[in-house]
Amino acid sequence: MRIGIVGVAGRMGQAILREIAATSGAVLAGGSERPGSPLAGRDPGELAGIGPTGVKIVDDPALLFTNVDAVIDFSTPAVVAHNAALAAQAKAAYIVGITGLESEHLEALKKCAHHTVIVQSYNMSLGVNLMAGLVRQMAATLGEDWDIEIVEMHHRMKVDAPSGTAIMLGEAAAQGRGVLLEKVADRGRDGITGARRKGNIGFAALRGGNVIGEHTVIFAADNERIEITHKAADRAMFAKGAVRAALWAKGKPSGLYRMSDVLGLSG
CATH class of the missing domain: 3.30.360.10 (Dihydrodipicolinate Reductase; domain 2)
Incomplete structure (x- = not known):
């Protein structure tokens, strides 16, 4: 499963990167930071302390959604609608752990979920x-x-x-x-x-x-x-859930899902 990370250099992004590195069947395929970030071009693995990954950080989210199976996003509500649209266009699963979402953000996710798998949860543990x-x-x-x-x-x-x-x-x-x-x-x-x-x-x-x-x-x-x-006690628990959601999304029909679906707790 080729997974990209929005905000790969942040605390959650690095925790997710370390979880991907430790998970069989998952590989880091991309990472992004905000436009104009001085970290663009750096290897995120070196920032996370796990060594080179062969991936370079990009500052254009459109590039992140190229050649990935899923993207994990714990960044900010401001980017949700745009990133969801990119995911829908690329047919990449979009795993959203962002808090502070308003009704318009949730509506954007619901709309884009007609075209790809979106897993949205305020907590993935x-x-x-x-x-x-x-x-x-x-x-x-x-x-x-x-x-x-x-x-x-x-x-x-x-x-x-x-x-x-x-x-x-x-x-x-x-x-x-x-x-x-x-x-x-x-x-x-x-x-x-x-x-x-x-x-x-x-x-x-x-x-x-x-x-x-x-x-x-x-x-x-x-x-x-x-x-x-x-x-x-540690952000690793959220990272573990997010990577689990990305792996779960493979082969699922388009739709808006919750972490309870990933964990088999629905219904």
């Missing part, structure tokens, strides 16, 4: 996807007498809040209750807010240090509370 399934089941079983709060913490440099994973967990809880998350989400409390509205799903975002990612879903009722927590 097995543990988080299992957690989401459990949250969905618990929300359906416990009902509105149990308040749901989602607390997440990330490093000080993270630019979006709440995190994509927190939203993913909130969507799982909302699905369990048979409601739309945007109708019940409470993303911020400040000042005299009044009593908590029954049925709402609350979010709290913490930022500090170099925390890779911690998420807790709290189910709180009178006299008892259930908490489910996932803590990420």
Whole structure:
């Protein structure tokens, strides 16, 4: 499987590169950085500390999607629509782990998924996807007498809040209750807010240090509370899931898929 990486010189890009190098059946076929990057022409393997790969970094995304079977993208929402269109044109699978996506980005992915395989997930770890399934089941079983709060913490440099994973967990809880998350989400409390509205799903975002990612879903009722927590200790877990998704995509019909499909957790 010939795999390209958007943002190959970044922390996630290098983690993905190391995972590709360690995975049988996967090979690095390309890597890109932003237009005008001084890293263009460099070998990404040397930056990642694994030695030469024979691949040169490009600063034009159109070149990345040439002669690859899949492209993994953990970069920024601003490039999603353009890269999805390139993937559709090249018939290359597009693996999207970007957070902070808005409705227009998701619509662009849905449109391009008519022409190629797109796997989009805010979190590609097995543990988080299992957690989401459990949250969905618990929300359906416990009902509105149990308040749901989602607390997440990330490093000080993270630019979006709440995190994509927190939203993913909130969507799982909302699905369990048979409601739309945007109708019940409470993303911020400040000042005299009044009593908590029954049925709402609350979010709290913490930022500090170099925390890779911690998420807790709290189910709180009178006299008892259930908490489910996932803590990420290394970005390698996300890289492992992304490469697994790229390998899974080979031979699949065009469509928009989730990590739960890759892991066999859907349905």
